[in-house]
Amino acid sequence: xxxxxxxxxxxxxxxxxNSIINCAYSNSASDYFIxxxxxxxxxxxxxxxxxxxxxxxxxxxxxxxxxxxxKHLSLQIxxxxxxxxxxxxxxxxxxxxxxxxxxxxxxSVKP
Amino acid sequence: xxxVSQDPRHKITKRGQNVTFRCDPIxxxxxxxxxxxxxxxxxxxxxxxxxxxxxxxxxxxxxRFSAERPKxxxxxxxxxxxxQGDSAMYLCASGAAGSYEQYFGPGTRLTVx
Numbered sequence: 001x002x003x004x005x006x007x008x009x010x011x012x013x014x015x016x017x018n019s020i021i022n023c024a025y026s027n028s029a030s031d032y033f034i035x036x037x038x039x040x041x042x043x044x045x046x047x048x049x050x051x052x053x054x055x056x057x058x059x060x061x062x063x064x065x066x067x068x069x070x071k072h073l074s075l076q077i078x079x080x081x082x083x084x085x086x087x088x089x090x091x092x093x094x095x096x097x098x099x100x101x102x103x104x105x106x107x108s109v110k111p
Numbered sequence: 112x113x114x115v116s117q118d119p120r121h122k123i124t125k126r127g128q129n130v131t132f133r134c135d136p137i138x139x140x141x142x143x144x145x146x147x148x149x150x151x152x153x154x155x156x157x158x159x160x161x162x163x164x165x166x167x168x169x170x171x172x173x174x175r176f177s178a179e180r181p182k183x184x185x186x187x188x189x190x191x192x193x194x195q196g197d198s199a200m201y202l203c204a205s206g207a208a209g210s211y212e213q214y215f216g217p218g219t220r221l222t223v224x
Binding site for chain 1 (some may be wrong): 113115144146151152153154155156159166167169202204211212213214215216217218220
């Protein structure tokens with residue numbers, strides 16, 4: 001069946017370091033992938049997205065990499081800040097309909 | 112603030128009672144999605160609308176759940192005869208038809224005692 005999963009449930013980094021959060025997906029038909037950030041008690045917040053015809057996309061301090069060969073997605077956060085502490089979810093979408101989310105990775109930034 | 116609002120933010124109810132949640136999407140978005148999220152898990156899709164039409168329903172949406180979007184603007188999600196297993200965060204998201212992006216509201220936290 002379709003599934004999106006994350007390799008690590010928790011990640012702890014030092015402030016100023018770079019963070020890498022990984023995600024594996026199984027549906028090769030998915031053509032769009034999104035990373036969301038969710039703080040406690042809030043709804044998911046859109047961070048960055050990438051279409052399946054791309055390998056890399058950069059935003060402000062964030063980069064998403066897509067490796068379709070091994071069905072792997074990663075989110076890189078440069079110069080991680082305390083405000084980046086949250087749970088990060090990857091999600092996949094096909095045909096513009098529902099999103100399928102993974103379990104999430106909790107990022108903790110140590111000052 | 113994404114522009115998607117949900118009401119109420121918190122709801123505590125006793126088992127067996129009915130509850131109704133409301134979602135107001137971003138005004139120009141014609142797609143509206145409902146998801147459910149339990150602690151430590153990612154959101155799970157429940158159903159979505161394009162304008163007034165309900166296009167897809169998850170098997171998670173049992174007969175006790177019903178969603179409506181009568182005028183293609185706001186939507187309501189009703190749960191009848193609530194059970195403790197219904198305790199979760201209910202999230203609403205909106206998006207434009209033809210776009211993959213979905214913007215989430217703050218959610219309604221339901222606690223069934």
